[in-house]
Amino acid sequence: MSDPKTLLSIDNVSKNFGSVVAVDGVSLDIRENEFFALLGPSGCGKTTLLRVLAGFEAPSGGRLLLDGKDIARIPPNRRPVNLMFQSYALFPHMSVRANISYGLEMEKLPAAEIRGRVDEMLATTQLSELADRKPEQLSGGQKQRVALARALVKKPRLLLLDEPLGALDKKLRGAMQLELKRLQDDVGITFVIVTHDQEEALVMADRMAVLKDGRLLQCDTPHEIYEHPADRFVADFIGVMNFCPGKAGADGVMTTEGILLKGTMPQGLATGDAAVAAVRPERIHIFPAEGIENRTGGKVAALAYHGLDLQLHIQTSLNDKPFLVRVTADAADRRPIGVGDAVEIGWSAADTRIFKD
């Protein structure tokens, strides 16, 4: 992706249902060949936006430019866009093969070509053995693959996936995340996935958009969004974050206790405004070394063992809620910590994010 070309340009798109604004002036570009995630809590408008892209809802305003052509008024059956439904929506009266060839039959392709392309797709999705089964004879994971194959066989410019892994159990979901990513690489089709699971988005997406109440909050790579969230909501929604409320100072947040937590001030925050200093659990050091700018004392309130790491809940005077701190199992072995122990914690100014509160 040396030269990212825009495939779909969502230009100030809105969608109202009566007086309810489901999508509110969203603008973002989806690039050729990327795995893009629309992420947000339920009711944020991500599914409505997906249905607008698929053509099931006409936008109330704005333009949808696919390869530079406005497709906002083109019906779903004439768009080079396919949707994989959350419920899979497999045709129950048709075999796996008939489900997959349905979309090609609609293109009035020669029977031999349909057969060849379906066979190829069955092989790609490891469904060849199941070609003659009916959907009701398949497991959840198999149904998911049929739904994917049915949409992919049409070679759309854009494949939309509505919570594609939502119906699978946790273990299978992890495997399918990688599988989907591999498949996307193989077929070279742009994927837009809708999910409420931030972990899923972080793992799979090349870039992602975070939506809330129909508005776009941030659109960037998972790494950028995780490390530099645009606002407090994004910081809280993606991953885990510790927040310390206070007032904005010149180079940090002054807590109610009068401790200055240093960090880079964002634009548009004036001295004296309500602000929060935020830090990720994995950026906090227990018994910090010299030179670490932000530090405080606390008491271990709870301790959770996760195998790979140890999660400590440390009550300090900076916040009502205890700080969540992650310590690697290795470090915990070197210096055992128990509930009730007094500890000092600290983190550097570079790891501190400051938001308007």
Next chain:
Amino acid sequence: MAPALAWLAALMVVPCGLVLALAFFRRGIYGGIEYTFTLENFGLAFDPLYAGIFLNSARIAGTATLIAVVIGYAAAYAIAAAPRRLQPVFLFFAVLPFWSNYLIRTYAWIVLLNREGLLTQLLRWFGYEGEPPSLLYTEGAVITGLVYNYLPFVILACYAPLARLNPELGEASRDLGASAMTTFRRVILPLTLPGIAAGAVFVFVLSIGNFVTPALLGGGRFQMIGNLVYDQFLTANDWPFGAALSMALIAIMMLLLTVQAMAAERASGRARTAEGDAAHG
């Protein structure tokens, strides 16, 4: 169990058995029954004259079924597409005629269709001056009566599968490039066919044996098999022949109902295995 079976035997099996037995006896010269075994009643039932009435009944019942299915399916489709909270209201209105008596509903059509009836008056009101159309006592009137009376069955039978249908199936079909028409033909219709079949068999079976509607709206000029049976028992006093005709009619109905029940059983059997698989998988 036992009292229920006794009840069924007393009220269903014994009367039917009696009618069946009657069919194998000879008719007495002055009515009544002569108790000698014969098969000639069944032979007579296949006589071209009576076979023609069977065919005519089947044709009328078939036409009524076709019309009822088209109208009923469309109505059920509209109800299933209405907002969810309004659906029970529409269904209530669809079955409302059942709250009145079948005879009264049929008489109502006489009021509507007769030469000085509501339809004629309506035509006059629009400025029609000529001869009043003769609508009553036609085959059309009989079919209208049958369709009207049995339409609610079709609506209910078609509504159930339509309401259960996942709307995303239609959307998936559209998404894969199908037009609205193709989506209906290849996805919606096949998946709601069991409801159509159930409704159609119901209308056909009830129509082919019907004698009230042809008598009242057909004016006795359009003999259906039900009228013929009625006549044999009550006018011609030929009980054995009437019994043979009844048996032939019951045989046709049973055959249709059995085929329909078997098809439905296969469909629901498939659905059950699917649930079982899902539970295990």
